[in-house]
Amino acid sequence: MATHPVISTEGRHITAHKLDVFSWSLFFIWIGIALLSHFGWGVGLLGVGIIMLGKQATRKYMALGFETFEVVCGVLFVLGGIWALLSVPIGLVPVVCIAAGVALLLSALFGKATD
Numbered sequence: 001m002a003t004h005p006v007i008s009t010e011g012r013h014i015t016a017h018k019l020d021v022f023s024w025s026l027f028f029i030w031i032g033i034a035l036l037s038h039f040g041w042g043v044g045l046l047g048v049g050i051i052m053l054g055k056q057a058t059r060k061y062m063a064l065g066f067e068t069f070e071v072v073c074g075v076l077f078v079l080g081g082i083w084a085l086l087s088v089p090i091g092l093v094p095v096v097c098i099a100a101g102v103a104l105l106l107s108a109l110f111g112k113a114t115d
Helices: 009-037 041-061 068-085 092-110
Strands: none
Touching: 009 041, 041 068, 068 092
Protein backbone atom coordinates (compact mmCIF):
# COMPACT_ATOMS: atom_id res chain seq x y z
CA MET A 1 0.00 0.00 0.00
CA ALA A 2 1.42 3.37 -1.02
CA THR A 3 1.81 6.09 1.54
CA HIS A 4 1.02 9.66 0.64
CA PRO A 5 2.94 12.61 2.01
CA VAL A 6 1.01 15.05 4.14
CA ILE A 7 -0.08 17.93 1.93
CA SER A 8 -1.50 21.19 3.22
CA THR A 9 -5.07 22.15 2.40
CA GLU A 10 -3.80 24.83 0.03
CA GLY A 11 -1.47 22.34 -1.65
CA ARG A 12 -4.31 19.87 -2.09
CA HIS A 13 -6.48 22.62 -3.58
CA ILE A 14 -3.74 23.58 -6.06
CA THR A 15 -3.14 19.94 -7.02
CA ALA A 16 -6.88 19.34 -7.50
CA HIS A 17 -7.12 22.48 -9.64
CA LYS A 18 -4.19 21.40 -11.82
CA LEU A 19 -5.78 17.97 -12.24
CA ASP A 20 -9.05 19.64 -13.30
CA VAL A 21 -7.22 21.79 -15.87
CA PHE A 22 -5.30 18.75 -17.14
CA SER A 23 -8.45 16.66 -17.56
CA TRP A 24 -10.34 19.50 -19.29
CA SER A 25 -7.36 19.91 -21.62
CA LEU A 26 -7.50 16.21 -22.48
CA PHE A 27 -11.26 16.53 -23.00
CA PHE A 28 -10.92 19.33 -25.56
CA ILE A 29 -7.99 17.65 -27.30
CA TRP A 30 -9.97 14.41 -27.51
CA ILE A 31 -13.09 16.15 -28.84
CA GLY A 32 -10.97 17.89 -31.50
CA ILE A 33 -9.34 14.61 -32.52
CA ALA A 34 -12.69 12.80 -32.58
CA LEU A 35 -14.30 15.50 -34.73
CA LEU A 36 -11.39 15.79 -37.16
CA SER A 37 -11.14 12.02 -37.52
CA HIS A 38 -14.92 11.48 -37.84
CA PHE A 39 -14.78 8.74 -35.19
CA GLY A 40 -18.50 8.98 -34.49
CA TRP A 41 -20.52 9.19 -31.30
CA GLY A 42 -19.52 5.80 -29.91
CA VAL A 43 -15.77 6.36 -29.86
CA GLY A 44 -16.23 10.01 -28.85
CA LEU A 45 -18.39 9.18 -25.84
CA LEU A 46 -16.15 6.29 -24.86
CA GLY A 47 -13.11 8.58 -24.86
CA VAL A 48 -14.85 11.22 -22.75
CA GLY A 49 -15.93 8.57 -20.25
CA ILE A 50 -12.40 7.19 -20.00
CA ILE A 51 -11.01 10.70 -19.40
CA MET A 52 -13.55 11.31 -16.62
CA LEU A 53 -12.93 7.95 -14.95
CA GLY A 54 -9.17 8.39 -15.31
CA LYS A 55 -9.39 11.72 -13.52
CA GLN A 56 -11.28 10.12 -10.65
CA ALA A 57 -8.80 7.25 -10.44
CA THR A 58 -6.00 9.82 -10.25
CA ARG A 59 -7.86 11.79 -7.54
CA LYS A 60 -8.27 8.60 -5.52
CA TYR A 61 -4.59 7.65 -5.99
CA MET A 62 -3.49 11.15 -4.92
CA ALA A 63 -5.88 11.06 -1.90
CA LEU A 64 -7.80 14.10 -3.16
CA GLY A 65 -11.24 12.64 -2.60
CA PHE A 66 -13.72 10.95 -4.84
CA GLU A 67 -16.38 12.79 -6.89
CA THR A 68 -19.27 10.37 -7.14
CA PHE A 69 -21.14 12.55 -9.63
CA GLU A 70 -18.23 12.52 -12.08
CA VAL A 71 -17.81 8.76 -11.72
CA VAL A 72 -21.49 8.24 -12.52
CA CYS A 73 -21.20 10.57 -15.53
CA GLY A 74 -18.05 8.79 -16.69
CA VAL A 75 -19.73 5.40 -16.45
CA LEU A 76 -22.76 6.74 -18.37
CA PHE A 77 -20.48 8.11 -21.11
CA VAL A 78 -18.65 4.78 -21.38
CA LEU A 79 -21.94 2.87 -21.50
CA GLY A 80 -23.32 5.33 -24.07
CA GLY A 81 -20.20 4.89 -26.18
CA ILE A 82 -20.45 1.11 -26.03
CA TRP A 83 -24.17 1.34 -26.79
CA ALA A 84 -23.45 3.44 -29.89
CA LEU A 85 -20.57 1.20 -31.02
CA LEU A 86 -22.83 -1.85 -30.79
CA SER A 87 -25.44 0.01 -32.89
CA VAL A 88 -28.30 -0.91 -30.58
CA PRO A 89 -31.43 0.36 -32.36
CA ILE A 90 -33.38 1.39 -29.26
CA GLY A 91 -32.92 5.06 -28.40
CA LEU A 92 -32.47 4.46 -24.67
CA VAL A 93 -29.30 6.53 -24.29
CA PRO A 94 -30.97 9.87 -25.14
CA VAL A 95 -33.77 9.09 -22.69
CA VAL A 96 -31.24 8.26 -19.94
CA CYS A 97 -29.35 11.50 -20.68
CA ILE A 98 -32.55 13.57 -20.49
CA ALA A 99 -33.59 11.83 -17.25
CA ALA A 100 -30.14 12.41 -15.71
CA GLY A 101 -30.26 16.08 -16.70
CA VAL A 102 -33.75 16.55 -15.25
CA ALA A 103 -32.71 14.79 -12.02
CA LEU A 104 -29.66 17.04 -11.70
CA LEU A 105 -31.72 20.14 -12.38
CA LEU A 106 -34.29 19.18 -9.76
CA SER A 107 -31.60 18.36 -7.21
CA ALA A 108 -29.98 21.76 -7.84
CA LEU A 109 -33.30 23.55 -7.45
CA PHE A 110 -34.74 21.63 -4.51
CA GLY A 111 -31.88 19.68 -2.91
CA LYS A 112 -29.90 20.56 0.18
CA ALA A 113 -26.94 22.86 -0.35
CA THR A 114 -23.56 21.29 0.43
CA ASP A 115 -20.20 22.94 0.61
